Amino acid sequence: xTSFRGDDRLVVEYLHDELLTGIDLAERRRLLQVSVVDQLNxxxxxxxxxxxxxxxWLRSVAEENQLLIALDRTGTFRFHxxxxxxxxxxxxxxxxGELPELHTRAAEWLELHGELDAAIAHLIAAGDAPAAARIxxxxxxxxxxxxxxxxxxxxxxxxxxxxxTVTWCALLMGWCEFIGGRATLASGWLDDMAAAAxxxxxxxxxxxxxxxxxxxxxxxxxxxTLARSMDDPDRLRSRSAELSxxxxxxxxxxxxxxxxxxxxDLAVAKASNDDLRSAWVLALVYRAVVELDAGTRASxxxxxxxxxxxxxxxxxxxxxxxxxxxxxxxxxxxSAEEAADDARRAVALARRAxxxxxLGYVLCxxxxxxxxLDDPTGRPLLDEARSVIHRAADPGIVGRxxxxxxxxxxxxxxxxxxxxxVEQLTDxxxxxxxxxxxxxxxxxxxDELYVSLNTVxxxxxxxxxxxxxxxxxxxxxxxxxxxxx
Numbered sequence: 451x452t453s454f455r456g457d458d459r460l461v462v463e464y465l466h467d468e469l470l471t472g473i474d475l476a477e478r479r480r481l482l483q484v485s486v487v488d489q490l491n492x493x494x495x496x497x498x499x500x501x502x503x504x505x506x507w508l509r510s511v512a513e514e515n516q517l518l519i520a521l522d523r524t525g526t527f528r529f530h531x532x533x534x535x536x537x538x539x540x541x542x543x544x545x546x547g548e549l550p551e552l553h554t555r556a557a558e559w560l561e562l563h564g565e566l567d568a569a570i571a572h573l574i575a576a577g578d579a580p581a582a583a584r585i586x587x588x589x590x591x592x593x594x595x596x597x598x599x600x601x602x603x604x605x606x607x608x609x610x611x612x613x614x615t616v617t618w619c620a621l622l623m624g625w626c627e628f629i630g631g632r633a634t635l636a637s638g639w640l641d642d643m644a645a646a647a648x649x650x651x652x653x654x655x656x657x658x659x660x661x662x663x664x665x666x667x668x669x670x671x672x673x674x675t676l677a678r679s680m681d682d683p684d685r686l687r688s689r690s691a692e693l694s695x696x697x698x699x700x701x702x703x704x705x706x707x708x709x710x711x712x713x714x715d716l717a718v719a720k721a722s723n724d725d726l727r728s729a730w731v732l733a734l735v736y737r738a739v740v741e742l743d744a745g746t747r748a749s750x751x752x753x754x755x756x757x758x759x760x761x762x763x764x765x766x767x768x769x770x771x772x773x774x775x776x777x778x779x780x781x782x783x784x785s786a787e788e789a790a791d792d793a794r795r796a797v798a799l800a801r802r803a804x805x806x807x808x809l810g811y812v813l814c815x816x817x818x819x820x821x822x823l824d825d826p827t828g829r830p831l832l833d834e835a836r837s838v839i840h841r842a843a844d845p846g847i848v849g850r851x852x853x854x855x856x857x858x859x860x861x862x863x864x865x866x867x868x869x870x871x872v873e874q875l876t877d878x879x880x881x882x883x884x885x886x887x888x889x890x891x892x893x894x895x896x897d898e899l900y901v902s903l904n905t906v907x908x909x910x911x912x913x914x915x916x917x918x919x920x921x922x923x924x925x926x927x928x929x930x931x932x933x934x935x
Contacts, residue, residue: 480507482545485537486552486572490527497559498552550576561585570605579612583619590622597727597766599629614642617651624659629728631770633666633805654680654689658696665703666805668842671887671926671935673700686713691721691729695736702736702743703807703846705930710740727764728771734760735775739811742778743847751782773800774808777815786823793819797831810838811848818855832856842923844887846930849923873916875934882909883934887926 473481483499484490492505501507508527512518517530529537541549553576560569566589573582586605593602603626606613613619624639640656640663647653657680664673677700680686686694694717701710714737721730734757741750757775761767773796780792793816800812813835820828835852839845856862875883878901885895896906910922917932919925929935 479545481511482537482541483548483552485529485534485541486549486575487556488528488534488568489521490529491525494556494559498555550578554578557581567601567605571608574608579609580616583609583612583616586622587616587618590618594622594625595724595726595728597764597769599626602626603630614639615646617643617647620646621656621659624656628659628662628666631802631805633663637663654685654693658690658692661696661700665699665807668806668810668839668845670700670703670807670846671844674704674706677701681709681713686716687720691717691724691726691733694720695729695733698733699736702739703848705743705847705850705927707740707744710736714740727766728769731757731761731764731766731769732771735772738775738778739847742781743851747782750778754778754782768799770799770802771808773797773812777812777819781815781819789819790823790825806838806842807845807848810835810842810845811851813838814848814852814855818858821855821859829859829861832859832861839923843889844926845923846927850927853920853924875913875916879909879913879916880934882906883913883925883929886910886913886922886929887935 480495480499480501484495486498487494490508492503492508495504495508496502505525508518508525512520512527515533517533518527519530520527528534545552553572557569557572557576557578560566560572566585570582570585570589573579573585582605586609590602590606593599593605602622606619606623606626609616609619613623620639620643624636624643627633627639628636636659640660643656644653657676661673661676661680664670664676677697680693680697686697694713698710698714698717701707701713714733717729717733718737720726721733734753738750738754738757741747741753754775758767758772758779761769761772761775766772776792776796776799780789780796783789783792796812797816800809813831817828817831817835820831822828832852832855836856839849839852842848853862881899882895885898890898892906892910893903896903899906910925913929914920914922914925917925917928917934919928926935
């Protein structure tokens with residue numbers, strides 16, 4: 451019998467004859483009305499059907515019909531799924547015109563009693579997507595903070611095109627797509643949010659997602675520019691931890707260690723206090739990135755271990771965002787077995803949905819770790835890291851880490867990280883340097899500075915030599931390390 455459903459013809463006919471034929475019309479009507487909800491109590495029955503004896507009626511029905519099941523001793527019931535399906539099938543015909551109103555009444559009661567997910571579902575069933583979007587403004591933020599991304603995305607998708615016309619819904623959907631590893635789609639939702647935003651909308655709330663998308667696209671320079679504009683102590687303290695986490699991430703990938711530590715320490719404190727789980731974990735992950743880049747291996751190892759342990763404790767042990775922490779823990783592990791295990795797990799997690807920047811970093815560290823252990827699978831990882839980083843406009847410190855790894859394993863020669871300029875840059879060279887983090891070509895830079903293309907090429911060669919870099923991306927990061935950008 452478990453294969454039968456209430457809309458199966460034989461079951462429908464049997465239950466109809468046994469349960470609904472000959473029943474009082476008022477009783478039948480109330481059964482059909484309240485069938486729109488999954489769980490019932492007296493107050494909810496009265497709210498839907500406009501009666502005043504809901505609790506007594508439920509007890510009476512349950513005594514006469516075993517297909518109305520008591521869930522607890524507080525007066526909560528549900529229909530057996532066979533009866534529920536039959537009632538809903540009948541209601542779709544007999545109460546067709548009333549169903550939107552019945553769902554609306556149910557939603558109002560459920561919202562009043564804090565059952566927001568169910569309220570949203572009933573408003574969508576009632577065809578009132580704008581009202582559902584209003585509740586999602588509150589509930590969506592809670593789901594995002596709790597890391598319940600699949601639930602949030604499912605609810606938002608049910609809104610259809612309405613989600614694109616409601617500012618907060620578009621922003622929440624952008625976060626869902628980004629966390630799911632779909633940065634391009636997330637960027638589109640940010641555009642929808644901007645188009646739907648009223649004149650007085652505070653676009654600071656979108657800055658964390660915008661920074662994350664820029665980093666996902668491998669544009670550390672653009673993310674760093676936005677991070678600097680957001681880096682105000684009062685703003686960071688008063689805003690959600692997502693903002694300080696994103697600002698700290700931009701500083702971390704740009705190699706700005708002191709700024710990154712300051713902002714990420716604030717992010718960890720805020721996120722842990724507010725139980726913002728994803729932000730909490732990611733702030734610790736980026737903190738580990740900072741320590742490894744600064745050469746403090748013991749601190750990097752401890753912070754990476756804390757990030758992984760925190761993620762596991764919060765139910766985020768399989769979150770692709772911890773791949774970076776696993777790679778760092780493996781890179782700094784004393785045990786060869788633990789190092790290899792962490793490196794392989796980091797790569798597996800990173801391949802699920804990580805951005806190019808994080809994926810390139812994980813591939814680099816994991817490849818470096820495995821080659822140190824004489825594991826030949828490390829070399830293809832470094833080769834893949836090179837191809838991933840190549841498509842990034844500005845990979846920040848990731849490019850430097852890859853160059854050093856390739857140099858250690860005699861894959862390519864790398865210039866050492868310089869502590870000071872080989873030679874001071876001229877004013878003209880500094881002017882060209884300021885354009886290198888952008889997407890402008892050398893010809894476009896020449897046009898901007900009103901000089902010839904050959905002049906720009908000459909200045910670039912001089913810049914690379916003076917900052918100890920082999921190419922444009924390396925020059926940008928070396929210039930950051932030297933405080934020139």
